[in-house]
Amino acid sequence: MAQGSLLRGLNPEQLAAVTLPARPALILAGAGSGKTRVLTTRIAWLISNGMVSPAGVMAVTFTNKAAKEMLTRLAAMLPLPVRGMWVGTFHGLCNRFLRAHWKLSGLPQGFQILDSADQLSAVKRVIKAMNLDEERYVPKQVTWFIAGQKEDGLRPKDVEVRDELTRVMVQVYQAYEEQCQREGVVDFAELMLRTYELMRDNAALREHYQHRFRHILVDEFQDTNKLQYAWLKMFAGPQAAIFAVGDDDQSIYAFRGAQVGNMAAFEREFRVEQVIKLERNYRSYGNILDSANELIAHNRKRLGKNLRTEAGAGEPVRVYEATSDFAEAQWFVEEAQQLHRDGTPRHEIALLYRSNAQSRVLESALFNAGIPYKVYGGLRFFERAEVKHALAYLRLIENANDDTSFLRVVNFPTRGIGARTVEQLQDAARASGRSLAQSAGALSGKGGANVQAFVNLIDAMRDATRGLTLREIIEHMLHACGLVDFYKTDKEGKDRLENLEELVNAAEAFVTQEGFGRDAVALPVDEQGAAQQAPDAETGEIMSPLAAFLTHASLEAGDNQAQAGQDAIQLMTVHSAKGLEFDAVFITGLEEGLFPHENSLADHDGLEEERRLMYVAITRARQRLYLSFSQTRLLHGQTRYNVKSRFLDELPERCLKWITPRTQGFGSGFAREYQQAWQRGSGLGGIVGAGRVQPRAASITPRAAPSHGLRMGQSVFHTKFGEGVIVTLEGSGEDARAQVNFGRHGMKWLALSVAKLTPVN
DNA sequence: TTACTAAGACTTTTT
DNA sequence: GTCTTAGTAA
Numbered sequence: 139m140a141q142g143s144l145l146r147g148l149n150p151e152q153l154a155a156v157t158l159p160a161r162p163a164l165i166l167a168g169a170g171s172g173k174t175r176v177l178t179t180r181i182a183w184l185i186s187n188g189m190v191s192p193a194g195v196m197a198v199t200f201t202n203k204a205a206k207e208m209l210t211r212l213a214a215m216l217p218l219p220v221r222g223m224w225v226g227t228f229h230g231l232c233n234r235f236l237r238a239h240w241k242l243s244g245l246p247q248g249f250q251i252l253d254s255a256d257q258l259s260a261v262k263r264v265i266k267a268m269n270l271d272e273e274r275y276v277p278k279q280v281t282w283f284i285a286g287q288k289e290d291g292l293r294p295k296d297v298e299v300r301d302e303l304t305r306v307m308v309q310v311y312q313a314y315e316e317q318c319q320r321e322g323v324v325d326f327a328e329l330m331l332r333t334y335e336l337m338r339d340n341a342a343l344r345e346h347y348q349h350r351f352r353h354i355l356v357d358e359f360q361d362t363n364k365l366q367y368a369w370l371k372m373f374a375g376p377q378a379a380i381f382a383v384g385d386d387d388q389s390i391y392a393f394r395g396a397q398v399g400n401m402a403a404f405e406r407e408f409r410v411e412q413v414i415k416l417e418r419n420y421r422s423y424g425n426i427l428d429s430a431n432e433l434i435a436h437n438r439k440r441l442g443k444n445l446r447t448e449a450g451a452g453e454p455v456r457v458y459e460a461t462s463d464f465a466e467a468q469w470f471v472e473e474a475q476q477l478h479r480d481g482t483p484r485h486e487i488a489l490l491y492r493s494n495a496q497s498r499v500l501e502s503a504l505f506n507a508g509i510p511y512k513v514y515g516g517l518r519f520f521e522r523a524e525v526k527h528a529l530a531y532l533r534l535i536e537n538a539n540d541d542t543s544f545l546r547v548v549n550f551p552t553r554g555i556g557a558r559t560v561e562q563l564q565d566a567a568r569a570s571g572r573s574l575a576q577s578a579g580a581l582s583g584k585g586g587a588n589v590q591a592f593v594n595l596i597d598a599m600r601d602a603t604r605g606l607t608l609r610e611i612i613e614h615m616l617h618a619c620g621l622v623d624f625y626k627t628d629k630e631g632k633d634r635l636e637n638l639e640e641l642v643n644a645a646e647a648f649v650t651q652e653g654f655g656r657d658a659v660a661l662p663v664d665e666q667g668a669a670q671q672a673p674d675a676e677t678g679e680i681m682s683p684l685a686a687f688l689t690h691a692s693l694e695a696g697d698n699q700a701q702a703g704q705d706a707i708q709l710m711t712v713h714s715a716k717g718l719e720f721d722a723v724f725i726t727g728l729e730e731g732l733f734p735h736e737n738s739l740a741d742h743d744g745l746e747e748e749r750r751l752m753y754v755a756i757t758r759a760r761q762r763l764y765l766s767f768s769q770t771r772l773l774h775g776q777t778r779y780n781v782k783s784r785f786l787d788e789l790p791e792r793c794l795k796w797i798t799p800r801t802q803g804f805g806s807g808f809a810r811e812y813q814q815a816w817q818r819g820s821g822l823g824g825i826v827g828a829g830r831v832q833p834r835a836a837s838i839t840p841r842a843a844p845s846h847g848l849r850m851g852q853s854v855f856h857t858k859f860g861e862g863v864i865v866t867l868e869g870s871g872e873d874a875r876a877q878v879n880f881g882r883h884g885m886k887w888l889a890l891s892v893a894k895l896t897p898v899n
Numbered sequence: 900t901t902a903c904t905a906a907g908a909c910t911t912t913t914t
Numbered sequence: 915g916t917c918t919t920a921g922t923a924a
Contacts, residue, residue, distance in 0.1 A: 200913065200914080201913060201914080202913085202914080227913080228913095228914075229913085229914045230914085232914095251914090254912090254913090254914085325914095326913080326914045327914090329914080330914090361913095390911075391911085391912075391913090393911065393912085394911085394912065492910070492911075493910050493911070494909095494910080495909070495910085495915090495916095498915080498916090515912085549900095552900075554900080556900055556901095557900090558900095692914085693914065694914085695913085695914080711910085711912090712911080713910090713911050713912065714911090714912080735911075736910090737910060737911095738910080738911090747911095748911095772915075773915090774908085774909065774915070775915045775916085776915090
């Protein structure tokens, strides 16, 4: 076997990790340390050494992208087909498992998966049906509650009820579960929980899988939640070797249930003998890494790790202070243009921000400058309204009792079925405990006839598409249901028609794709004839291509990239930048309240997570890193005066280079010298970074100066609260008050006759 | 049933 | 500022 070539080029730590004995192992893999390479090489090494068969390996990731990447790399390293291997996302593997054991898990064979939007509308229906006040029981929050309970492994009966609100939400949870069961659908959390429960409660099945998977490898372990950890333990059994790779410093999903603590718990519970740290970074230059290291050192809860490189210091980290968010965007555009002229491809320039709301100014600046850019996030292909409509019709063809889909399109395009009629239909359905489609006959009058016509339409589509290929089914549906005609006449329907066209293409690609419907096909329990231990594994039985495609659509919402192909600047939130890397990275909006976000400042853990987020952002950069903040920012239609982010103060001064032009408040030549003198002289100590405080620009016109001599937007210094920015000024003379944003000390109202505010600059 | 207006929200997100 | 949602008038 090409042993040597497999392991060639690994550094000693990587080599040690790849060739660890078959025991539980924890790999602390820093950003850019070759984590995916270690993971895939380990699998390839185990298999090519005969230590495990491909069927004995399970590799879990969080995103489809990571799973695909892993499969691609494995395919290149192994001389065997990798598609049968259990490599996938948590949810993808659960889907595979439940498709194989649908009967045991109490699901219909063709069960469908609700995405978050479907789930929300399902919860809304339950709340309506229970006649609850949506003000008090906010659907979004209830949905969140249900997902949260499931992720803690709790069914309605298990939830501890302490107050009225919880009591009612548990009732909704209960009713929601019954509704899902009736309609034959499962949400994302349900995929995990059902799999877990079936493994827990069925000894034969559990023993089978525990015996089968000798090696379980987990990517991004720091992102696992309680249920996922329990799930892993369930599959691992006593002799399995779990190989967990993670980075506690990159844990940025605590807000959605991820428990970094799982890393420590794993080390303890599985008696990990030796934690291997991958600290050598192959991505960034020294100044960037030093900045990241120094920043993250401010966090208390860490397993401890320091990135190092042999690449040299590289460029300094450039810092820019803008007068307004508009000016910041303008500066970015110019800087990016320059980078591009100097040879950096646009797609190697990333523009990162903390929250999506920040992208607008940046986008419009790019747009006006005519620079191609791509925004990540936002609607993905299968989430577009017209695509969801089409999918709803397809689901109804597959399963007429899917009430979520029924409600979505019963009157789209409009066919004279109003809210009133739908309500009557829902009442009838509830009374008889049947689905909406089954209750159509119960209605009388014009509305009833229209509903009946709709049900007939669906039935007709089902009959007409029987035996057709997936492509033909979709094409027939699109015309028969009237969607095409509707969008043809709609003046903004052109793009939508194109998307529907694209849906046909997606289906075509899905069918022809190698390993078609791999996840959706009910596989035999395993290749070694263990089917007898799993009575309901319908050996080899294949679900319809349509059902498989629908599953694929919910499990993999598709790309959300805009126009592909063009060389464009990449815009995204810091969260979505995780796992990516770029030659040049701009982190914008480094202001208190924005980054760190104000909603996270309440507790210490929140702040530490923000800092990890900043750490992730910094470590995306290979060669150049730019940090910027702005004195004023238009947010929610209001001008806010922000203090620069504390994270800037936590970076090593020696790695930074302030590039703000000082021509705004002073005469130019003097200003530059003045500024450079400050930069040379002052470290982080002293008076709240006063050395680097910029002269405020004249962008905020001072009004007729009141006696106190302060103005809105002015930076001031307070002996107790430190540096702040005046947000509001009220009253005059004795009564004069100022509202000051002190960043980490919060917003304060101060009486100017009492408080000593010294103007800064 | 539809079309318009007003009110309120608004961190981060994959599956 | 902009998007979604709820309520009301035609």
